[in-house]
Amino acid sequence: CHVCQGSGVIVRPRRLEVKIPPGVSDGSRVRVAGEGPRPSGRGGGARGDLYLVISVRPHERFSRRGDDLHTEVNVALLDAVLGGEVAVSTLKGKAMLKIPPLTQNGRVFRLTGLGMPHLGGGAKGDLYAKVEVILPADLSPEERELFEKLKAMRKVGPKA
Known part of the structure; x- marks a missing residue:
């Protein structure tokens, strides 16, 4: 026929729901x-299997290495110095x-x-959170004075 051009196969798009x-x-x-193609030729036969090759989109927050995930977590300067807790x-x-x-x-x-x-169930990989210490964007006059006092106490300054 003119549709299959003598191959005996008509290709039609169809939608499948597949659990990944x-x-x-x-x-x-x-x-x-x-769900694969039927054998060509007369008599047909049972459909073969369909193989899907997975393409995973990058995640905006996590990078993946094997089953482990990597992310960054913002930690305020004072929490990094004194300790605290942050949500990851x-x-x-x-x-x-807990931030020590x-x-x-x-x-x-x-x-x-x-x-x-x-893959296949069971255990999970680990999540690795890299600390990004966030400095204050601005300081009140009182905060600046406290940092100046701390600097003087620690004798921090440029090295000659």
């Missing part, structure tokens, strides 16, 4: 049984992270089990 298992990574293949975004919401006193900028904390699920 948690934990798949970029480039993974997912098999959908019985996770895949399921928020988790509280004198935490340095760039320090990485591991939150166990808050990463991606392992």
Whole structure:
């Protein structure tokens, strides 16, 4: 016929709903049984399997390495110096992270089990939160005076 041009196969687009298992990574293949093409020729036969190649979009907040996730967490200067708690975004919401006193900028904390699920179920990867110490955008006159006193106490200044 003019539609199949003698191949015996008519290609029609159709929509399938496919459940993608948690934990798949970029480039993974997912098999959908019985949804592939029929064998060509007369007599046909059962449909083959359809294989989908997964392409995972980058997340705005997390980067992924295996089953582990990496993110950055803003920590106020005073919390970094004196200690405190900050909320860290996770895949399921928020988790509280204790910041010990004198935490340095760039320090990485591991939150166990808050990463991606392992493909096939079971355990999860970890979430690594890198500290970004945030300096105040402005200071009141009183705050500036306190920092000046602290600077004088610690004798911090340019090195010759």
